Amino acid sequence: MLLLKMLQAATQASDDKDIVKSHAVRALGNLLRFLRESQLTKSAFQRPLDDAVRALVKTVQAEAIMKVRWNTCYALGNAFRNPALPLDSALWSQDVFSALCHVVTFCKNYKVRIKSAAALAVPARRGCYGDIKQFSFVWHSLxxxxxxxxxxxxxxxxxxCASLRHTLSQALLHLLGVSESQDMPALGASLDSEEGCTIKKHLTRCIRAEDGGGELEGEKEMGGNSFNTQQRIEHLQLTLSKVKELRAEGDGRREEEGGKDIVVSFLEDCLKTCEEQLELQQ
Incomplete structure (x- = not known):
């Protein structure tokens, strides 16, 4: 049970002095990322897993030095890359998203905000973001x-600023890409408001790479490669296709369809703007 002992040791070290915390939280992120489902489901790992995640939440919320908080956001994003991590069912899941949303909205240090935004864009499945209320909370925070x-x-x-705007724009586009029909009313209301105008302005600038190099740094923060304008447009097209394929069901069908129409229109407008700009550049 060496891995279990390492997890417990890193959790304990995360409550040490700042110089130790920075390394401890990075270690926690690495351990949480590579734990297998067969290990996470063992009873012996349940309490240590809970303690490890809550230690990261406590650290990102604390008034620690910014290097520690930056590393903690990085660690959470790293942990989110583990598909076996029970983000959709764990009791600590809401606390994790709440902590990251608070940091991305209010932290004075932009590098910490960038890393928290990047972490919020890591979960690959809609279910990881919880119910409609929590998903909307993440969306509005970004x-x-x-x-x-x-x-x-x-x-x-x-x-x-440029890197922050790019990372936030990419995170919002990611949420649109994983969204489900049940999310359409809230997303439609957002994109049909002044909030939507702001998102459109920055998202199209992000895709067209108009932020003076910040887009490259932003993509590094998202944990991927740098993309050219055409590749970003293709990503936007893919997101649009996913939203169009959503089918509303149940009692809220009318509201979901109405919200979907707004989201589709928003994405089509963004796509048209970006494609027109690309044609002018060629």
Whole structure:
């Protein structure tokens, strides 16, 4: 049970001095990422798993030095890459998303906000984001962070604005890509408001790479390769196709269809704007 002992040791170290915390939380992220489902379902791992995740939540919420909080957001994003992690059912799941949403919205350090936004865009399945209320909370947190992405008086932070906007825009596009029919009313209401205008402005700039190099850094923060404008447009097209394929069912069918129409129209407008700009550049 060496892996179990390592998990417990890293959890304990995450409550040590700041210089130790930075390494401890990174270790926790790595361990949580590579734990297999056969291990996570064992009773011996249940309490240590809970303790490990809650240690990360506590650290990201604490008034620790920014390097520690940055590493903790990175660790959570790393852990989210493990498809066996029970994000859709664990009792700590809501606390994790709540902590990251608070950081992405209110943290004064832009590098920490960038890393928290990147973490929120990691889960590959809609179910990982919880119920409709929690999914909407994540969406609005990212949208609010995008709207306030230039609200800083610190020049040292301002230089990260482009990267922050790119990462937030990509995270919002990711949420649209994993969304389900039940999410359409809330998403439609958002995109049909002033909030939607802000998202469209920054999303199209992100896809067209108009933020002076920030898009490259933003894609690195998302844990992937850098893409050109055409590849970003193809990603937008794929998201549009996924949304179009959604089928509303049940009592809320009318509201879901109405929300879907707004989301589809939003994505089509973004796509048209980006394609027109690409043609002018060729």
């Amino acid at each position: 949208a609010t962070a995008l709207e306030n992405s230039e609200d800083t008086n610190d020049f040292l932070e301002y230089r990260y």
